[in-house]
Amino acid sequence: MSGPPANPKRSRRRSGAVTLHDVARLAEVAPITASRALNTPDRVSPEVLQRVTDAVRRTGYVPNLLAGGLASTRSRLVAAVVPTIAGPVFLQTIQSLTAALEAQGYQLMLGQTGYVDSREDALLEAIIGRRPDGIVLTGIMHSAHGRQRLLAAGIPVVETWDLTPTPIDMLVGFSHVEVGRAVAAFLHGRGRRRLAVMAGDDERSARRHGAFRQAAVALGLPEPALVTVPAPTTLGSGRAALQQLLAADASVDAVFCSSDLLALGVLTEAQARGLAVPAQLAVMGFGDLEFAADLHPGLTTVRIDSHAIGRQAARFIVERAEGRPVAERVVDLGFSIVERGSA
Template identity: 75%
Template sequence: MVKPTDSTALPTPKRSRRGSGAVTLHDVARLAAVAPITASRALNTPDQVSPEVRQRVAEAVAALGYVRNHQAGALASARSRLVAAVVPTLSGPVFGPMLQALTEALAGQGYQLMLGQSGYVDSREDALLDAIIGRRPDGIVLTGVMRSPEGRRRLLACGIPVVETWDLSPDPLDLLVGFSHAEVGRAVARFLAARGRRQLAVVAGDDERSQRREQAFCRAAAELGLPQVRVIRVPAPTTLQSGRRALAQWCAEGPPVEAVFCSSDLLALGVLTEAQARGLSVPQALAVVGFGDQDFAADLNPALSSVRIDGQAMGRQAAQWVVDRAEGRAIAERVVDLGFSLIERSST
C-alpha cells in the first residue's frame, strides 16, 4: 500500500470513468499526493523529481495497475517507439527467424514490435496498412515488395520509414533487404539437371513469390533442353497434405517424375511422406528439394535438401534501418541482397 507523506491519510481515489474506466495519471497523482505534472515527470523524466516522490509515484502505479499512455507521449515527441511488421501468415515457420531477430534487435534499442497478418490478398493487405498507418509507428516492415498500387500510394504518402523484405526489386518503396526468387528457381533447376535429372516437377503455392520461383525454374529447365516441367499449384499457405496430393497426382498421370522442387519445406515433407507410402526410394527414384531450410529439414530421413534464407540477418538489418531513420541517422545503402544457399542433403 502507498504510504502518505504526512500524518494525514489519503483517501482511496475513485477511478476515472473516461470511456472504459481505465486508471489515469490523475488517479496515480491523487494516490501519491502530488500534482499530475509531478507524477508525469516521475514516470517520464525521473531525474527532475526527488527519490521520495519517485517512490510514492511508483507505489501508486503498482497499487492501481496503471499503464502509461505511450500514445500521448508520442504526440509530444513525434516518436511512438513502435514498429509494425506485416507477414502473410503466422501458420508457417518460414518467417519465424526474421520476426525473432527483428523483435530482439528492436527491443535492444527500446522499440516494440506490432505484428499483423495480411494473408495473400492485396485488398486485405491494404486494409491492414490503413490501420497501421493510422497508429503512426516509427517504421513499417513488409514481407515482400508492395505491388498494390493503392498500397504503394498510401505508404509513399505517409512519411513513415518502410522496409520491404524477402524480395528484390529495381523500384523499392524506401528500403529493401532480401533475395531474388527468380535466382532461387534458376539455381534449383540447374542443380537438379547437373545431377542427371530430366523429368522435373514443381509443386508451388499460389502466392506471387512462389510463382516467380516456379516460373524461373521452368524457364531454366527449358533453356537446358529438358522436357516441359510438370507443375501443380496449391493454395497458400502450403501444407503437408498438398505435397502428398501433388505426388499422388503425378504418379497417377505418368510418366514418373525424377525430381520435385517444392515452394516450402512443408510441401517437401508431404512429397517425402507420399513417396515413402508408395515405396519410391529417395533420392534414387525421386529427388526432392524444399525451400526455407526449416529446423526439421536436416533431421528427416532422408534429410531434405533445401534453399536456406538468412531470416535472422534480414530481421537485424530491417531493425537497424528503422532505428537509424527514427533517430535521424543517414543510410548509405538502401538495398541489400542477402542471397541464399542451396543446402544439399540426402534427398537429392
C-alpha cells in the first residue's frame, strides 16, 4: 500500500487535473477501492469511506461522469454559465461565443445560475463531472469551493464581464469600478449636481454604484442617493425605483441605472410624470442594448463590446483545448460612454 504524496498539489501541476489515483494515494487505498467508495459507498468500511471523502475534499477532485473509454477523448463541448437568460445583457456575448466556437467545430452548453453563489457551485460541479473542453463564466468566481473545484479539474476556464488580479485561468472583460468613476465624471461634466443611482442587487452592479458614489463625493457633490432593486432588473423595477427616489428627494437631476432595461423604466416613469428628459432629469443606462439608440430621447449609456468578449473567450478556449500556448491570459476590452439625448 503506497503512502500519501508529500504534496498532493504537485501531481495536479504535473497532470493538469486531480485524478482518482491522487485521491487513492492520499487516502492510502487502492484506486479501485477509492472508486468503490465514491460509486458504491455501502461496499466499503466507514473508516475507508471517511478517508476517501477527506481526500476528495482536500484535493477538490470531481468524479469524471464520462465512461472510462471516452474520458481520454475530447468532448468538443464548451459550457457557458450565465446568471440569467431573462434579460438581454449577456445574449450578445453568448451569440458570439456560440458562433465562434461552432466555426471551430465546438458546441456550446448553456447553464443559468441566478445570482446565488451556491447555485453556481452546484451547476459547476455537474459541468465539471462531464469534462467539457472549456468553461466560460460570467463574472469572476468568488466562491472558494468553486475555485478549488475548477483548479482541480484542469479544464480551461475563461472568466468574462469583469476584471480581477487573480483570475482562475484566463479572463476577458472590463473594470466595473472604472465604469462607475467614468459615469460620475461624465455627469459632473454635464453640470449635474444632484446624482442618484438605481441598481440591481448583484455584486458587479454593487461595485459600479459604489465607485460611482465615491467618485461623486470626490468631485465635491453630495453623496448620490441609492435605490436597489432585485436582479435581474426590469422595466417595471425601473419605474418603481424612480417613484421611490422622487418620493425621498425630488431635487435629483441625474440618474445612473445599472442596466438599460432599468433606464427604460425610469424614462417611462419620467414621461408618465411629465418630467422633461434631460432638462429636468438626465438618465444613463449600462449595456447599450439594441433599443437604446431608438428611444426618444435616445438613451445615453455605457457600451460594452459584448460580441468581442464572446469571440475572445472562444479563442482562449480553442487555443488551450488544442494545446496551443496562450501568451496573454487577461484581456481588458474597456468600455465607452455613448452620449445620446437622455443625458
